[in-house]
Amino acid sequence: MRIILGLISFLILANANGQDMKLWYENPADQWEETLPLGNGLIGMMPNGKINEENIVLNEISMWSGSPQDANNYRAKSSVTEIQKLLFEGKNNEAEDLVNKNFVCVGEGSGHGNGSEVPFGCFQNFGYLNFLFFHQGESSDYKRWLDIEKAKAGTSFTNNGIKYLREYFTSFDTNVGVVRLSADKKKSIEFAMHFYRDENIEEYEIEGNEISIAGSLPDGRGGKGLKFAAKFKVIIKGGTLKNHDNQIIVKEADEALVLFTASTSYYEHDPIVYVAKEINKAAKISYANLWKGHSNKYGSLFSRVSLSIEDSISKNDIPTDRRLADFYKDPRQDNGLAALYYQFGRYLTLSSSAPDVPKALPPNLQGLWAHQIQTPWNGDYHLNINAQMNHWGVEVSNLSEYHKPFIEMIKNLAKEGTKTAKAYYGAPGWVVYMMTNIWGYTAPGEQASWGSSTASGWLCNHLWEHYQFTKDEDYLREVYPILKDAAIFYQATMVKDPKTGWLVTSPSVSPENAFELPNGKRAAVAMGPTIDNQIVRELYNAVISANEILDLKDDFTKQLKADLSLLPPAVVLSSSGRVMEWLEDYKEIEPQHRHVSHLYGLYPANFISPVSSPDWAEAAKKTLAVRGDEGTGWSRAWKILFWARLHDGDHALEILRQLLKPAFNQNTTYGGAGAGTYPNLFCAHPPFQIDGNFGGSAGIAEMLLQSHDGYIHLLPALPEFWKDGKVKGLKARGNYTVDMEWKNGKVISYKIHGKKGDKISILKNGTKIIYSI
Ligand code: FUC
Numbered sequence: 001m002r003i004i005l006g007l008i009s010f011l012i013l014a015n016a017n018g019q020d021m022k023l024w025y026e027n028p029a030d031q032w033e034e035t036l037p038l039g040n041g042l043i044g045m046m047p048n049g050k051i052n053e054e055n056i057v058l059n060e061i062s063m064w065s066g067s068p069q070d071a072n073n074y075r076a077k078s079s080v081t082e083i084q085k086l087l088f089e090g091k092n093n094e095a096e097d098l099v100n101k102n103f104v105c106v107g108e109g110s111g112h113g114n115g116s117e118v119p120f121g122c123f124q125n126f127g128y129l130n131f132l133f134f135h136q137g138e139s140s141d142y143k144r145w146l147d148i149e150k151a152k153a154g155t156s157f158t159n160n161g162i163k164y165l166r167e168y169f170t171s172f173d174t175n176v177g178v179v180r181l182s183a184d185k186k187k188s189i190e191f192a193m194h195f196y197r198d199e200n201i202e203e204y205e206i207e208g209n210e211i212s213i214a215g216s217l218p219d220g221r222g223g224k225g226l227k228f229a230a231k232f233k234v235i236i237k238g239g240t241l242k243n244h245d246n247q248i249i250v251k252e253a254d255e256a257l258v259l260f261t262a263s264t265s266y267y268e269h270d271p272i273v274y275v276a277k278e279i280n281k282a283a284k285i286s287y288a289n290l291w292k293g294h295s296n297k298y299g300s301l302f303s304r305v306s307l308s309i310e311d312s313i314s315k316n317d318i319p320t321d322r323r324l325a326d327f328y329k330d331p332r333q334d335n336g337l338a339a340l341y342y343q344f345g346r347y348l349t350l351s352s353s354a355p356d357v358p359k360a361l362p363p364n365l366q367g368l369w370a371h372q373i374q375t376p377w378n379g380d381y382h383l384n385i386n387a388q389m390n391h392w393g394v395e396v397s398n399l400s401e402y403h404k405p406f407i408e409m410i411k412n413l414a415k416e417g418t419k420t421a422k423a424y425y426g427a428p429g430w431v432v433y434m435m436t437n438i439w440g441y442t443a444p445g446e447q448a449s450w451g452s453s454t455a456s457g458w459l460c461n462h463l464w465e466h467y468q469f470t471k472d473e474d475y476l477r478e479v480y481p482i483l484k485d486a487a488i489f490y491q492a493t494m495v496k497d498p499k500t501g502w503l504v505t506s507p508s509v510s511p512e513n514a515f516e517l518p519n520g521k522r523a524a525v526a527m528g529p530t531i532d533n534q535i536v537r538e539l540y541n542a543v544i545s546a547n548e549i550l551d552l553k554d555d556f557t558k559q560l561k562a563d564l565s566l567l568p569p570a571v572v573l574s575s576s577g578r579v580m581e582w583l584e585d586y587k588e589i590e591p592q593h594r595h596v597s598h599l600y601g602l603y604p605a606n607f608i609s610p611v612s613s614p615d616w617a618e619a620a621k622k623t624l625a626v627r628g629d630e631g632t633g634w635s636r637a638w639k640i641l642f643w644a645r646l647h648d649g650d651h652a653l654e655i656l657r658q659l660l661k662p663a664f665n666q667n668t669t670y671g672g673a674g675a676g677t678y679p680n681l682f683c684a685h686p687p688f689q690i691d692g693n694f695g696g697s698a699g700i701a702e703m704l705l706q707s708h709d710g711y712i713h714l715l716p717a718l719p720e721f722w723k724d725g726k727v728k729g730l731k732a733r734g735n736y737t738v739d740m741e742w743k744n745g746k747v748i749s750y751k752i753h754g755k756k757g758d759k760i761s762i763l764k765n766g767t768k769i770i771y772s773i
Contacts, residue, residue, distance in 0.1 A: 383433070
């Protein structure tokens with residue numbers, strides 16, 4: 001008996017150790033947010049796994065309407081002094097009226113939500129690949145899955161005693177999507193297949209085993225913009241293939257391989273020529289070799305980090321949608337889901353950007369996945385939290401090169417943004433406001449309340465963090481002028497607040513939040529919102545440090561050093577002991593507002609810390625207590641990072657639970673209703689917005705490892721229920737790689753990889769030690 005019990009507990013333990021990196025379901029997807037995302041950074045596929053009529057949503061990341069435009073208002077600078085004067089006098093609402101009149105973009109602007117009709121443009125769906133299968137009758141043993149360790153999805157079921165298998169992947173090696181249809185009985189593969197897209201198709205050709213599509217997207221001015229093209233090729237073993245109308249019909253095949261590729265002229269090539277070349281190249285490669293090429297390349301990236309957080313009983317055999325519901329009820333029972341969600345964030349990074357490709361785009365509001373033509377918020381790059389959050393995990397999660405497409409975008413914005421600096425302030429340097437697109441848009445949005453925050457400083461945080469993690473001085477030398485020119489803009493445009501004498505930005509907003517003035521009027525426009533004060537301080541510090549590291553002896557930094565003492569402190573406390581969001585202790589109109597911009601200094605910056613500024617850390621806790629644990633998807637993700645930085649792992653886990661709240665609703669809400677996670681683990685703002693996935697994944701890493709306070713902190717915010725676990729491959733600032741194992745909440749072994757001879761300071765189990773590599 002004892003032996004049997006021993007054996008059972010051994011088996012349970014063995015099982016608990018193996019945490020499957022799979023999402024899986026017992027039913028086909030009914031709505032898009034149940035379909036499983038595949039992508040190679042250029043193209044994407046989302047199969048719904050339906051038995052009789054499979055529908056695969058297709059994507060290409062540069063599928064953007066619109067065209068370049070100069071939306072800067074070159075007369076804006078003549079209003080800036082008047083706007084600033086009104087702000088000095090506390091007449092923020094009047095200042096806001098003037099901003100709305102003279103200090104926003106011109107023309108049709110940023111098309112907040114209707115970009116497909118204006119030059120701003122809109123990221124959109126590519127089309128659909130539809131299969132009609134000829135099998136009849138009931139099916140059983142249904143299962144569909146996404147294996148994120150392999151970047152491959154599958155669907156299997158039994159029909160008429162025949163077991164069918166569909167495998168799907170988007171290759172990391174050649175730019176094709178692959179669907180393989182097979183069965184355990186010969187001659188069983190029979191279907192009709194076609195491509196569907198209503199809009200902007202100019203050519204649809206079907207010839208033998210190939211479908212070719214070409215078209216062009218509207219440029220938002222009544223003309224044509226980007227050209228696009230796609231090709232599909234069907235390769236069968238046995239059976240017959242013929243064309244009927246716009247369909248390819250396959251009968252009695254033993255197996256079928258469907259290849260897909262798409263592209264646009266954004267990459268400065270003819271997409272028709274490109275897709276023909278790619279599909280023909282892939283068609284010459286056997287399925288086995290296509291798979292080998294893909295899995296080698298993907299596997300080498302994904303496997304850089306492994307994480308397992310032990311469970312007493314493994315939940316691998318419970319479908320993912322049920323796990324999600326169970327986790328929300330009690331997150332203690334399924335640590336494996338937290339590990340899976342963490343790795344899913346890394347999977348999405350790898351799948352939604354292709355840093356090796358020239359002109360590669362960073363993931364947008366939806367990564368690279370979309371099923372609509374007019375995507376929410378144009379599927380663009382919002383720069384007052386969202387595009388930044390998309391990159392919060394890349395460094396710590398050992399995917400540093402996946403910062404590159406965003407950094408390239410920032411370099412381009414730094415060029416375009418010199419026009420905006422001139423137009424609005426007649427200032428040198430560069431500035432970009434709260435959103436951009438693939439066309440290099442830098443002007444403010446159409447409305448002050450959401451469109452008037454500058455993002456250039458925040459973008460520089462990414463330039464600087466990439467250096468902090470990589471210590472690549474050549475890279476730093478390359479981006480130093482961009483950091484410097486961003487600082488030059490702020491330095492040239494900040495004004496002295498007559499009340500405090502501090503140098504502040506003006507006009508600005510604390511992203512999308514508003515307050516009540518003493519006269520009872522409502523306004524969003526202000527001088528020196530806290531987030532700006534923190535960002536400018538961080539930027540000046542970065543320029544000063546970079547100048548020293550590179551030994552540039554740049555005189556400009558002398559001025560910056562002097563200016564630092566004239567900036568408001570990174571944190572000013574309100575009468576209630578919270579971090580003030582604005583220079584004045586205004587009455588908040590929406591105390592639970594989703595943006596928590598005034599805690600920028602807690603994350604991503606590091607002014608607020610339980611170690612170096614404990615009073616401010618207490619104030620941050622009070623701020624978060626009033627803000628609440630809920631909010632939109634991305635807002636919840638941000639709060640995981642806040643609590644991790646405050647070293648409160650249990651609270652971070654509680655917010656992870658809020659982030660993983662099962663979500664079904666696609667309608668846009670702002671206050672947190674319906675927010676959480678869809679069955680396919682996509683984050684629900686709602687609607688789907690990918691930032692929460694990336695932020696949530698970064699949050700889990702931040703619970704396990706931190707390195708912003710001058711030392712490497714192992715397990716800084718471990719929840720009580722994550723008792724035992726191990727992680728390999730996380731990155732710390734200084735270009736160090738960290739492996740560790742913990743038991744009962746204590747580190748029992750660890751290894752830090754880096755430059756031989758380096759001595760680094762480590763905080764582990766409450767003790768600081770010096771570690772030699
Ligand atoms: C900002 C946020 C919204 C949404 C949008 C895409 O405007 O305030 O919640 O995430 O970006």
